[in-house]
Amino acid sequence: RTVYVNGEYLPETEAKVSIFDRGFLMADGVYEVTSVLGGKLIDFGGHAARLERSLTELDMGCPVTMDELLAIHRELVKLNDIDEGMIYLQITRGAPGDRDFVFPDPETTKPTIVLFTQNKPGMANTPAAKVGLKVISIEDIRWGRRDIKTVQLLYPSMGKMMAKKAGADDAWLVEDGSVTEGTSNNAYIVKGGKIITRNLTKDILHGITRAAVLRFAREAQMEVEERPFTIEEAQAADEAFVTSASAFVMPVVEIDGAKIGTGTPGPVAVRLREIYLEESLKTAI
């Protein structure tokens, strides 16, 4: 695999980052994951805009322009011959000479930028979408700025492990009695034809797939309500699903052992997955 590090395209075995990089020492960095379908980037504009917002919120500079970033994404797709898969992008605050809590001077310490591809042939047609996911609920003990897409992913990782141990696929995070989001996706339920998903605040990541799916749902005259919901309400819903750049729309069929609806992927989730895959390809670049 060819990867990109600070201006260079290199074989992955030759790519190097300093041990003093604040991404490594302090999780001081942000990331984006953009999916590739038919060799094209899905929702690149949305991911680039969120990246700029994450960087601004953390007072971090961007080492490349958005045009350069697009060119790097495309070059990696080409070099690694990706038809279906993902591109991971990470920008960290860089490597000052020593470890210090204080942010380094941006004049002397440049951010580190890394991109690599993940080849996932057949991703759009994954059998998992026909089966649906089982999720468990766990307490959301993450920090209070979940709207910034930082690389602090230890708790979401632990959540996935708790789900695996419980024989499930993923975890939904619960704070003050209501669901915030999944470990790496936004969470939805469907009741009486209405799509319900938590409103956007600092409590959750503002999913790029969420924005697109809600837009497509409204265009298809489906009713959407943005508000928090509880696990009990989800268990009594007709359907549940999650969205993310890498999973697109993925049905959820069980929450804490309780079957949702018939316990199989629901018609709204299945239709939204189809619409998303079709419509997002039209604006892929």
Ligand code: PMP
């Ligand atoms: N919430 C969290 C916590 C996530 O990690 C992700 C995926 N990175 C999402 C939601 C979905 O965001 P997107 O649709 O932009 O991938």
